[in-house]
Amino acid sequence: MRKAQVAKPQPEPIPGGPRHVAIIMDGNGRWATQRGRPRLFGHHAGARRVREIVEACPDVGVEYLTIFAFSTENWKRTQVEVAGLMSLFRRYISKETRALSEFGVRVRFIGDRMRLDDKLTRLMNELETATAGNTRVHLTIALNYGGRDEVARATRRLAEDVAAGRLAPEDVDEETLPRYLDTFVLPDPDLVIRTSGEARISNFLLWQSAYAEYEFIDTLWPDFTHEEFARLCASYGGRDRRYGGVGP
Numbered sequence: 001m002r003k004a005q006v007a008k009p010q011p012e013p014i015p016g017g018p019r020h021v022a023i024i025m026d027g028n029g030r031w032a033t034q035r036g037r038p039r040l041f042g043h044h045a046g047a048r049r050v051r052e053i054v055e056a057c058p059d060v061g062v063e064y065l066t067i068f069a070f071s072t073e074n075w076k077r078t079q080v081e082v083a084g085l086m087s088l089f090r091r092y093i094s095k096e097t098r099a100l101s102e103f104g105v106r107v108r109f110i111g112d113r114m115r116l117d118d119k120l121t122r123l124m125n126e127l128e129t130a131t132a133g134n135t136r137v138h139l140t141i142a143l144n145y146g147g148r149d150e151v152a153r154a155t156r157r158l159a160e161d162v163a164a165g166r167l168a169p170e171d172v173d174e175e176t177l178p179r180y181l182d183t184f185v186l187p188d189p190d191l192v193i194r195t196s197g198e199a200r201i202s203n204f205l206l207w208q209s210a211y212a213e214y215e216f217i218d219t220l221w222p223d224f225t226h227e228e229f230a231r232l233c234a235s236y237g238g239r240d241r242r243y244g245g246v247g248p
């Protein structure tokens, strides 16, 4: 991974480009099947793509990148695939910590950590701590994440505060609830990309994406390149976001 201090000619960030891009990295299984390989082969290829896209962020002016690595529904996959993915996450964190730090990436995890094994959660906590001082790219990895689950967990904590008298029911509004979400320190995503040709959001950032732009592209995640990422960011720069209003 390129180091933060290495001087190189920087392409101009895209005018009006997205500040926060969220990606549903879909298609690893099909990519592997097309090659006659087991699904985990595709997940490993997909993990390698993450680095390329993280590195491309500063070049296109993206400050926040959020990626969907494992959903609350992905436990329904075979035990072999789930165990393989958990092992991949552990290895990815151990292997990438140094490179991510040197590139200036701050890593955060969102999702429910309660169901994850102790070794993985320890590695996640260590990576968050090791990169806490970085600001070049804010990488958020959604792991055992589901939008509905996140809103339910947030509501439970909010209800506890109301029950304890720390929050008045009349103070619960669109400003208050997001403070209880896993993403409370992040801006809302401007652009959500889903690879592999499926046009659905699969429980990803439900509250946060209310006004996001969407790109559903046919490329399978292991084939997704920094060139395609830059092209999608550039095309976002031309969009007219009205947030329910009528525009200029």
Ligand code: FPP
Residues within 6 Å of the ligand: 025, 026, 027, 028, 029, 030, 031, 039, 043, 044, 046, 047, 050, 067, 068, 069, 070, 071, 074, 088, 089, 092, 141, 196, 221
């Ligand atoms: C969806 O493809 C992908 C996943 C459920 C896992 C995503 C994980 C990675 C890209 C690799 C690891 C990431 C990190 C951060 C190390 P799919 O298996 O549903 O593909 P299919 O629809 O073709 O079956």
